Amino acid sequence: MTMVAAEFPRPVRLDTLGDAPHDVTIEAEADERAALARRFGLIAIDRLSATAALHRQGDAVLAKGRVTARVVQRCVATGDPLPADVDAPFALRFEPGTDGRPEEVELSADELDVLSYSGGAVDLGEAAAETLALALDPFPRAADADARLRAAGVKAEGEEERGAFAALAALKDRL
Numbered sequence: 762m763t764m765v766a767a768e769f770p771r772p773v774r775l776d777t778l779g780d781a782p783h784d785v786t787i788e789a790e791a792d793e794r795a796a797l798a799r800r801f802g803l804i805a806i807d808r809l810s811a812t813a814a815l816h817r818q819g820d821a822v823l824a825k826g827r828v829t830a831r832v833v834q835r836c837v838a839t840g841d842p843l844p845a846d847v848d849a850p851f852a853l854r855f856e857p858g859t860d861g862r863p864e865e866v867e868l869s870a871d872e873l874d875v876l877s878y879s880g881g882a883v884d885l886g887e888a889a890a891e892t893l894a895l896a897l898d899p900f901p902r903a904a905d906a907d908a909r910l911r912a913a914g915v916k917a918e919g920e921e922e923r924g925a926f927a928a929l930a931a932l933k934d935r936l
Contacts, residue, residue: 768796771886773815778822782814785826787885801894804833804842811889813851822855822883823873828892838906849896855883 771787787810789797794806813826830847851874858877876888903909 769886772882
């Protein structure tokens with residue numbers, strides 16, 4: 762298996778962490794933001810940062826913090842650029858793994874998301890990138906998207922059909 766280098770690597774060494782929270786702030790550089798924008802299908806990421814408090818719990822590392830970003834997405838209806846601000850809290854548990862991928866586990870609503878790590882560090886940058894991806898609007902729409910689509914002749918869902926086939930359907934219902 763070929764490992765792809767992370768676009769926003771921010772390793773936090775395990776030997777710098779103890780039982781008490783260790784505060785970390787990270788910020789993505791322009792080239793890292795451009796690479797993440799490509800990965801997530803965004804027009805741009807103008808700003809991306811995260812703050813977190815990390816501490817050890819045995820072999821696990823707990824991280825609680827917040828990702829903030831300024832992104833530009835594309836409207837799913839018109840293709841127009843849509844700027845958006847992201848402010849997403851996260852609570853994660855890094856656990857040692859063999860291949861960098863966590864096992865699939867069932868979590869209750871009050872449990873932390875679990876990520877795997879290998880070696881002597883956890884990657885806070887990748888965790889922040891994944892948090893950003895999950896916080897994005899999956900179907901961003903411009904405020905005037907519906908009006909512009911109607912003007913272009915696209916009918917809204919449930920809008921009554923007009924024309925020869927609609928007339929035939931109306932006749933069929935009367936028979």
